[in-house]
Amino acid sequence: MSDAIALIEPIPLPVEALGGGQSVRHAKKLKRMTMDKLQIALTIVAGLAAAPAMAGAPPFEGRWSGGPASCALPFHITAKTYAAPGAPPSPVAKVEHSRGWWRIELKDGYSVTLMDVKPRSMTWHSPESGDTFDLTRCP
Known part of the structure; x- marks a missing residue:
């Protein structure tokens, strides 16, 4: 410097x-x-x-319930892995962030979009299936 x-x-x-x-x-x-x-x-x-591109964990990281998920079988999302309810974790290939949304692309090409991410809630969307779910953070 x-x-x-x-x-x-x-x-x-x-x-x-x-x-x-x-x-x-x-x-x-x-x-x-x-x-x-x-x-x-x-x-x-x-x-x-x-400075690092992302200080700390991204706000979407954690366990989430809503749609087909419950806190017993949640969506489990980190910057490195993504797991749908009851499924094993899949490696994340890329995380993109823009105003109001995050896009998570898995190594197999599947992607999800996370919108309006707040500390206790967010909206999950699959461009592939068209499904959209309101999720809440599990304790």
């Missing part, structure tokens, strides 16, 4: 760019403020780039 900031060299700011009535002191102050803002922005960007 500090290496990225160290590579920044001051950008010359011609006094003429400020217009006729501005002083050299004002130009230097403006240049210093611009460099400070640039360093802050680069620090933030470097921190975001270093």
Whole structure:
């Protein structure tokens, strides 16, 4: 992170760019403020780039009841495996997230979409079968 900031060299700011009535002191102050803002922005960007894509478990992880599932035989979903009620876990090939939904694609090509994911509820949808279920988190 500090290496990225160290590579920044001051950008010359011609006094003429400020217009006729501005002083050299004002130009230097403006240049210093611009460099400070640039360093802050680069620090933030470097921190975001270093942060993991997903801090902690995704909000859909857990055991869920609803539709054909109960808490005795739930949907069990993690970022790495997916298990329908009573079925063995299947490996997840890809997890996609966009505004308001998550798409989980299994290695066999089957996918489900999880919408309106909240701490205690979500909507499960299978594009393949067309089924849609309101799920609640199991304790």
